[in-house]
Ligand SMILES: [Zn+2]
């Protein structure tokens with residue numbers, strides 16, 4: 001029973017990861033698809049824990065959980081910040097987990113075993129584990145980004161268009177994934193506008209001067225703690241993002 005309840009807890013955590021992925025335009029479809037097996041696995045594990053004898057559901061709980069884990073992995077790697085020079089790795093990192101989850105589900109669902117499936121599963125499982133081990137190093141916030149040879153101070157927040165977290169270099173920077181151009185400067189040279197714009201879009205990140213986390217509106221603003229002036233602009237897409 002405890003094992004099955006642990007399965008329910010894991011699948012609930014996967015649901016939370018996938019629900020957070022619904023908010024990003026880049027991953028909402030992936031997250032919505034992943035929620036189906038995640039919710040199914042939650043039901044199946046809970047049913048098995050209380051021994052309600054709905055045998056097919058209990059049998060497929062592990063397979064559904066593997067499938068949901070693959071989708072949650074893909075959502076996390078799709079949105080995680082990667083150094084500009086390593087963004088090419090995103091596809092490999094994302095798909096290793098997605099394929100690993102799908103193959104594990106196939107392996108669990110399938111009544112017979114085949115060598116090619118075993119081999120493929122081991123390869124993708126190892127690639128997924130390597131991706132998990134590398135995540136803290138790859139997504140570490142360094143406080144700077146590289147524009148070619150140039151090292152530029154940066155701040156990290158989710159791209160207003162695609163939702164991927166990006167280290168935006170001071171000055172003009174492009175999103176690593178969707179190419180949105182954004183201008184960010186501090187200390188801003190211009191004086192602060194007298195009245196704040198009521199419908200200004202906002203993003204949340206740590207003040208580059210004092211580290212206090214603030215919600216910064218587009219245009220000109222000041223840090224509420226240290227008074228740093230910051231200017232932030234990006235192109236508005238026709239869809240309003
Ligand atoms: Zn973007």
Ligand SMILES: [Zn+2]
Nearest residue numbers: 207210223226
């Ligand atoms: Zn500050």
